[in-house]
Amino acid sequence: LMEVRGTELHDELTMNDDDKCLASLVKVLSKANSGQDVAPYFNGVVANFASNKTKTLRILSYSLLRFFSDINGEIWEDVVQTVFDDLNGTDTDLQIEALHLIPHLPGIVFIDQIESGDIELAVFRTKEQDPIITKTILECLHTLVLYHPLASCNEKLAEFAWPIICEKLFDDDHNVCYEAFECVKLLFLEKEQRGSSGKLEAANTESFRSIIEKTYVSVAQLLAPRYDTLLEKFRSLPLYLQEPAIALLTRLSCIKAKSNSAITCVSVEPSTVQRDVVYNLVQEISPLLVCNDTAVVYQTGLSIIYLANKLNQYSWLPQVVSAFGTLLSYYVSSNVVLDLIRPLLSVLPNLSSNQIVNSASLVIKYTADLNDLADRIFVLSKVFSLVLSLSVKQGNIQYLKRLMESETVQSFLANDWNSYGEEIVLVATSCCNRLYENHYGAAVSTIMETQQQLAQCICLWDSLDSYVYTQVMNLIDMLGAQHNDDVQPLIGFYMQPERLNNIDDLEKLATILLVIVKHIKKPSELSSLMAVLQVKYQFQDTNQAASLAASAYKDGYLGNVAASPGLPRALCMEKMLHVLLVIYARAGASERKQVITMIAVILEREDNPCIISHCKLIIKRIEAHTKGNLTAFSPHFFPRSALPINTPESNTKSPKYALMSIIANQGYSKAERKQKISSFSQYCDHTWTQIAGSSSPVDVQVAHTLQPELSSVDILLGIRNHTDIPLSNFKVVVSIKGSMECLTESPRQICKTIKLLDYRESVDWKISFLLNRFEHNVVNVRTIFMDVAESEKGKSAARLGTIDFTNEPYPIRPSLLLYRVTHSCNDFLSEWNRFPVVFHVSAKAVKGVSLASLMDDFSNLIGFYPQPKRIWDEGQYFQISSSAISWFKDQISFVATGELDPSEGVWMARFEFRASSDPILSVFRSYVNEWLCESTHGRMFVLDDDAPEDIFNITK
Numbered sequence: 001l002m003e004v005r006g007t008e009l010h011d012e013l014t015m016n017d018d019d020k021c022l023a024s025l026v027k028v029l030s031k032a033n034s035g036q037d038v039a040p041y042f043n044g045v046v047a048n049f050a051s052n053k054t055k056t057l058r059i060l061s062y063s064l065l066r067f068f069s070d071i072n073g074e075i076w077e078d079v080v081q082t083v084f085d086d087l088n089g090t091d092t093d094l095q096i097e098a099l100h101l102i103p104h105l106p107g108i109v110f111i112d113q114i115e116s117g118d119i120e121l122a123v124f125r126t127k128e129q130d131p132i133i134t135k136t137i138l139e140c141l142h143t144l145v146l147y148h149p150l151a152s153c154n155e156k157l158a159e160f161a162w163p164i165i166c167e168k169l170f171d172d173d174h175n176v177c178y179e180a181f182e183c184v185k186l187l188f189l190e191k192e193q194r195g196s197s198g199k200l201e202a203a204n205t206e207s208f209r210s211i212i213e214k215t216y217v218s219v220a221q222l223l224a225p226r227y228d229t230l231l232e233k234f235r236s237l238p239l240y241l242q243e244p245a246i247a248l249l250t251r252l253s254c255i256k257a258k259s260n261s262a263i264t265c266v267s268v269e270p271s272t273v274q275r276d277v278v279y280n281l282v283q284e285i286s287p288l289l290v291c292n293d294t295a296v297v298y299q300t301g302l303s304i305i306y307l308a309n310k311l312n313q314y315s316w317l318p319q320v321v322s323a324f325g326t327l328l329s330y331y332v333s334s335n336v337v338l339d340l341i342r343p344l345l346s347v348l349p350n351l352s353s354n355q356i357v358n359s360a361s362l363v364i365k366y367t368a369d370l371n372d373l374a375d376r377i378f379v380l381s382k383v384f385s386l387v388l389s390l391s392v393k394q395g396n397i398q399y400l401k402r403l404m405e406s407e408t409v410q411s412f413l414a415n416d417w418n419s420y421g422e423e424i425v426l427v428a429t430s431c432c433n434r435l436y437e438n439h440y441g442a443a444v445s446t447i448m449e450t451q452q453q454l455a456q457c458i459c460l461w462d463s464l465d466s467y468v469y470t471q472v473m474n475l476i477d478m479l480g481a482q483h484n485d486d487v488q489p490l491i492g493f494y495m496q497p498e499r500l501n502n503i504d505d506l507e508k509l510a511t512i513l514l515v516i517v518k519h520i521k522k523p524s525e526l527s528s529l530m531a532v533l534q535v536k537y538q539f540q541d542t543n544q545a546a547s548l549a550a551s552a553y554k555d556g557y558l559g560n561v562a563a564s565p566g567l568p569r570a571l572c573m574e575k576m577l578h579v580l581l582v583i584y585a586r587a588g589a590s591e592r593k594q595v596i597t598m599i600a601v602i603l604e605r606e607d608n609p610c611i612i613s614h615c616k617l618i619i620k621r622i623e624a625h626t627k628g629n630l631t632a633f634s635p636h637f638f639p640r641s642a643l644p645i646n647t648p649e650s651n652t653k654s655p656k657y658a659l660m661s662i663i664a665n666q667g668y669s670k671a672e673r674k675q676k677i678s679s680f681s682q683y684c685d686h687t688w689t690q691i692a693g694s695s696s697p698v699d700v701q702v703a704h705t706l707q708p709e710l711s712s713v714d715i716l717l718g719i720r721n722h723t724d725i726p727l728s729n730f731k732v733v734v735s736i737k738g739s740m741e742c743l744t745e746s747p748r749q750i751c752k753t754i755k756l757l758d759y760r761e762s763v764d765w766k767i768s769f770l771l772n773r774f775e776h777n778v779v780n781v782r783t784i785f786m787d788v789a790e791s792e793k794g795k796s797a798a799r800l801g802t803i804d805f806t807n808e809p810y811p812i813r814p815s816l817l818l819y820r821v822t823h824s825c826n827d828f829l830s831e832w833n834r835f836p837v838v839f840h841v842s843a844k845a846v847k848g849v850s851l852a853s854l855m856d857d858f859s860n861l862i863g864f865y866p867q868p869k870r871i872w873d874e875g876q877y878f879q880i881s882s883s884a885i886s887w888f889k890d891q892i893s894f895v896a897t898g899e900l901d902p903s904e905g906v907w908m909a910r911f912e913f914r915a916s917s918d919p920i921l922s923v924f925r926s927y928v929n930e931w932l933c934e935s936t937h938g939r940m941f942v943l944d945d946d947a948p949e950d951i952f953n954i955t956k
Contacts, residue, residue: 013044018057021048025060032067034803035697035723035785042068046075051082055093062097066104067725076106087124095133099140103148104726111150111157124164131173138168138179145215146186146197149758153207155214162187162215166222170233174241177233181244184219188251191216224257227277231284239291243299246285250303253281254310278307282316289323294330297323298340305343314350321347321355325362334371334746341367345382353390357399357406360387365408368420371746376420380427388435391446400446404453413454417461425454426468429475436479444479444486451476451490458512459499466507473511480519491520500532506568509536510575517582526587530594537568537576538605567602573611577602577618584622596622688718691781691807697723698730698757698783702810708819711771711887712743713812715779719754720762727757730785732765737809738777740769774886774920776927777812814923815931818863818884818892828867828883832893835914837921841928842943845907849939851875851900854907857936858882858896876900890920909940 012024025048032038045068049061065079083101086094124137141161144151151157168180190197190212194204223230230252234245256274288300301320308316324340331337344363348356360383367379391400403409412421432447451472458469480487493499495516503509513533517526567573577599584595596619603615692700701718715734721727734750736742742750744767752765771777783805823831845854851871855878859866864882871878876899883893898909913928915921924931929942 010041010044013041014047018054021057022060025057025064029060029064032064033785035695035727035805038064038067039071042071043075046079049079049082051085055091059093059097062094062101065101069104069106069725070723072106080105092130092133096136099133099136102140103143103151111154124161131171131176134168134171134173134176135179138165138176138183141165142179142183142186146183146190153205153211155211158211158215162219163222166219169223169230174237177237178241178244181248184223185244185247185251187212187216187219188248220252220255221257223252224255227252231281239288239293239296242288243293243295246288246296246299246303249281250306253278253307275311278311282307282313286316286319289319294327297327302343305347308347308350314347317347317351318355321351321359321362328362328366334369334375337366337369338372338375341370341379345379348383348386353394353399356386356390357402360403361406361408364412364424368412373423373743376423377427380424381431384428384431385434388431388443388446388450389438391449392435392439392443395442397446397449400449401453404450413457417457417463421457422461422465422468425457425464426471428454429468429472433471433475436475441483444483447475447479448486448490452493455490455493458508459494459503462504464505464508469508470511473515477515477518480515484519484521487519488521491516495520495525495529497528497532500529501536503536506536507572507575510568510572510579513579514575514582517579517586523586524588526583527591529583530591533576533579533598534594567606570608570611573602573606573608574614577611577614581618689810691810692783693805693807696783696805696807697721697727698732698805700732700781700783700807702779702781704810704812706816708817708887713740713769713771715767715769715810717765717767717781718762719752719757719765721757727785728755730754730757730783733782733784734767735780735782736769736777737780738775738812739772740777740812741772743768743770771817771887774814774817774888774890775923776814779810779812781807781810783807813931813934814927815862815935817887819887820863820865821883821885823865823867823883825867828881828893831883831891831916832881832895832914835891835893835916837918838912838914839921839925840913841911843909843911843932843940844943845909845936845940846938847904847906849907851878851907853939854878854898854936855880857939861935864894886920891916892920892924907940 009024009027012020013028015021025045028038028041028045045061045064048057049065051058053061083098083105086098087102089095124141129137141164145158145161146152165180165183168176169184171177171180186197194209227249230245231249234242234249237245254274282304285300285303288296289304291297301323304316304320308314321344324344328337328340331340341363344359348359348363351359363379363383367376367383370376370379387400387403391397404413409424412418412424415421428450432443432450435443436447454472458464458472476487476490480491494512500509500512503512513529517529520526568576580595580598584592587595599615599618603612606612606615688701688703690699690701692698699718699720699722701720703716703718705714705716707713717732717734719732731751731753736750745751750767752763754763757763785803785805855869855871858880859869861882863884865884866880866882869878869880877897878899879895879897881893881895883891885891892913892915894911894913896909896911898907900906901908911928911932913921913924915924933941
């Protein structure tokens with residue numbers, strides 16, 4: 001293959017003409033950077049790498065050789081030897097190129113030559129080194145010992161490299177010192193927490209961990225006695241280079257080296273000497289909290305937090321909070337804001353009560369700038385859990401009240417609806433639920449204060465998501481059953497007529513009314529709600545409606561008389577029936593009479609058979625109740641279908657809040673929240689679809705998981721480097737054709753940037769979407785390699801442009817959004833006759849397809865519930881009908897009538913589709929060909945030219 005492909009370009013690489021060789025190398029480099037296969041040119045590149053070639057050709061060859069690490073062969077031994085010859089030479093440019101290439105050499109060849117002694121590691125130590133070379137050596141060793149998949153697990157290399165790195169901590173050149181401090185800092189961080197150095201999890205093997213543990217001990221033993229010298233070196237560095245030194249000194253100040261090669265860390269009760277070391281370091285670095293270098297301020301804050309936790313010296317923390325608050329005011333980047341908020345969350349529990357409130361307000365203010373919804377919910381849940389718990393433990397709600405009435409919180413709650421304010425309402429309510437589970441009655445006063453602060457939002461925000469107000473009402477409902485006296489002020493707030501009359505969302509109003517009528521202490525006050533019910537839900541009879549309209553017109557409230565709106569949708573009506581039943585059970589004779597009148601009005605005006613059936617059942621229950629002379633409230637009085645407040649349907653409007661409440665209630669750490677949304681989903685085996693083209697260096701596979709109960713879908717992407725070379729600086733961009741709303745990424749751009757995808761490594765990415773309506777959604781994925789310089793230090797011979805690989809689209813087929821709901825024949829006929837929209841198509845089966853196989857296909861359609869099939873005239877004709885309900889309560893049905901064409905011996909069929917709405921039928925009409933072919937496994941297809949054009953237009 002290497003001899004055949006690209007013969008012309010390969011020949012140009014081996015010419016004696018340097019200009020042509022240079023032009024050919026540039027072409028190969030362009031191919032390599034665009035992800036094309038350049039393996040056939042390996043020998044030609046190696047030929048231009050020889051030591052007798054010009055420096056320009058050799059430098060360009062260095063840039064190319066990193067793309068061939070997947071090629072094995074003895075030729076690499078000569079290349080490696082040449083690389084180390086250059087490193088041992090005197091040409092600075094070639095030395096730098098050699099050091100840049102070493103981490104990209106084939107790992108097996110490189111390690112084998114080290115182990116065999118063919119390569120002397122001492123080449124990394126030259127007597128008179130240019131500081132640039134020294135810094136580049138440190139960068140090379142740093143990459144090898146921490147990130148190279150094979151070299152980082154080689155004990156011989158580790159034993160050689162780390163003493164060199166530690167020695168350069170004391171170098172006279174500041175840039176060399178900085179690189180050494182950075183490398184040792186990352187060693188200490190990786191020892192403390194796996195992966196914190198940026199090491200990829202797949203390469204974080206047990207052999208690597210073993211070497212890290214040993215190296216940490218040896219480096220700590222080496223540096224701990226020289227702490228004072230390192231402190232002096234830190235003082236000599238310019239401010240912009242001090243950040244890694246602060247982090248390293250912080251760790252070393254807590255370490256004491258023993259004579260038996262063991263080390264100990266500072267404890268809560270350290271020796272006087274060790275305590276003084278830590279105290280002096282804090283005194284030394286504290287002034288840096290107000291310097292003008294933000295990276296230094298950030299690292300200084302982290303270091304003081306680290307030392308304060310080690311010695312329980314929490315009086316050091318307020319200055320850090322103040323400094324981070326100043327930094328937060330500088331930045332608008334979501335990632336930077338989260339990096340600043342995370343340490344603030346860790347210190348909140350160790351602050352004084354006043355400081356907790358002030359810091360909590362600060363965190364809430366800047367959490368609004370986070371793009372990731374789950375991050376916002378996580379931070380808010382931490383803050384509210386802490387403040388609520390503090391109020392319960394102290395038996396005093398003053399700090400909670402201060403927070404809720406602070407300018408920051410009120411800016412989100414006291415004004416018009418906003419999404420962040422809505423999130424605050426939900427999180428605060430979720431935290432109240434958890435607080436009650438932990439503290440029971442002791443938490444009630446704190447919960448009531450919180451809910452009192454949120455009540456105005458519940459009433460006034462028309463756009464408030466149903467899931468949010470349902471959770472609030474659930475909490476009040478639960479407390480009302482156990483602590484009825486305590487909830488009365490809140491019930492009194494909600495039941496004021498001026499508030500109820502201003503709530504335009506009838507489902508929200510029904511939910512609030514249900515809580516009020518269940519838990520109001522004085523049943524006599526229920527009479528004031530009857531007028532609200534009559535007006536808001538149009539439950540008046542004809543005479544009442546006319547009287548009220550005339551009165552309103554006389555008082556100047558009405559203009560022209562308009563037709564009264566219809567009754568609310570079924571779910572709202574179910575709740576209202578429950579409300580009426582509770583009123584009937586608890587109120588007096590006058591209110592009971594009004595309830596019966598309202599039910600009669602509903603029966604007269606309602607056309608939903610389920611609601612009509614429930615009303616009739618209620619009348620029967622009322623009659624039985626009256627005959628039994630029962631006055632006590634009994635749950636058995638209500639029909640089983642009367643819905644409780646918390647219903648699955650109430651969650652379908654916004655599944656993002658179901659996901660959010662889980663995050664808030666579980667209180668995941670950042671590490672645990674790598675799967676913050678997947679923790680909610682119950683995954684099964686996925687069917688993965690390959691969407692990347694053969695020319696793309698990145699293999700992209702897609703799968704999905706549907707969440708019907710939440711009207712959401714999780715899109716799973718597997719992104720794999722299917723080359724044997726590292727791929728860097730690219731991003732995967734997802735776009736949607738349709739109305740799916742992304743829940744887990746920024747809505748502006750659904751994008752994942754990948755800085756490095758190493759040798760045959762892969763990353764997984766899961767994105768959750770809210771499905772807003774029934775339609776044919778398509779997921780499009782692009783892989784974009786971004787514009788980067790070919791090589792460092794401006795020596796590149798060419799420059800790449802942005803390269804965009806477009807992948808195959810991934811559809812979310814509409815049939816997946818259908819429920820298979822059982823229908824009797826009578827139900828089917830009743831709905832079929834009243835559906836307002838219709839279209840027809842004709843279809844033809846493939847020759848040889850039997851009637852039995854077609855009937856089997858039609859009986860197992862995704863989402864459709866089939867009626868019994870009819871076959872007559874000795875199997876010459878058939879008819880089958882099916883119906884389905886979409887996730888969004890749209891209904892669609894079809895009848896298929898077919899006959900066997902005697903001339904061709906194939907089955908012909910005529911499909912008539914009917915639906916409850918125009919949009920669902922429009923979607924299905926555009927999708928019917930694909931649907932039929934897929935549903936019958938290719939046995940039947942739609943005839944596009946079978947009927948006049950107008951038949952195929954949706955009719956009303």
